[in-house]
Amino acid sequence: DVVMTQSPLSLSVTLGQPASISCRSSQSLAHSDGNTYFNWLQQRPGQSPRRLIYKVSNRESGVPDRFSGSGSGTDFTLKISRVEAEDVGVYYCMQGTHWPLTFGGGTKVEIK
Amino acid sequence: QVQLVESGGGVVQPGGSLRLSCVASGFTFSNYGMHWVRQAPGKGLEWVAFIRYDRSSEYYADSVKGRFTISRDNSKNTLYLQMTSLRAEDTALYYCTMAFDIWGQGTMVTVSS
Helix, strand or coil, X not given: CXXXXXXCCEEEECCCCCEEEXXXXXXXXXXXXXXXXXXXXXXXXXXXXXXXXXXXCEECCCCCCCEEEEEECCEEEEEECCCCHHHCEEEEEEECCCCCCEECCCXXXXXX | CXXXXXXXXXXXXXXCCEEEEEEEECCCHHHCCEEEEEECCCCCEEEEEEECCCCCCEEECCCCCCCEEEEEECCCCEEEEEECCCCHHHCEEEEEEECXXXXXXXXXXXXXX
16 A cells, blocks of 8 residues: 655644645555646644645645645645644645555644 | 535444445536545544446455445435444544545444444
8 A cells, every 4th residue: 555654743833934744655656647646635623624735736726825735756745835824734645546545644733 | 515415423333334325416426436534533534435436446445345335326416335344443434525625524433332
């Protein structure tokens, strides 16, 4: 199975400051069809998860442009350009290239 | 509006069975593959199972293979998860999701004697 390793486990950020979360996969997530099926999800406290980014760098409709995704192969990054209070929660990376699908362990983001 | 509503959770003894349902509305259910994802209390997300839009293929996590069965009825816009031989470690909030884009609110399964 593909192991997804996120870092850091938690992040305490001052409002308005940037934040960055890394995710590394144990094998390349490049699919033979040319796509890389890598997502970032956000789970706010008490809520269902929500997909922020799909296929590495594509923002879902309604996701603020302060969120951006980048990476390729086995290394991926989620950046928040200026953290806002509503960004508090747990962020998960996940891969959809190889069965079984797998998630990272999550990164908890809180406000300092 | 686009919505997924899960039901069928509850408390069951180890070794027991349960069937979860997920009713979709607001989109053409029969056009999309569907997943089940679970989250144990205080833990992260775990993918459980997937079924293609036309039921042509199913995939399972190793932890549930042989015990859980995913199915769907496109005429009823409903996704199912039949769970058998339940274990304490299956205790979790079970979500259905369409492409990880649309999520339900989850239904809680507790396996305990």
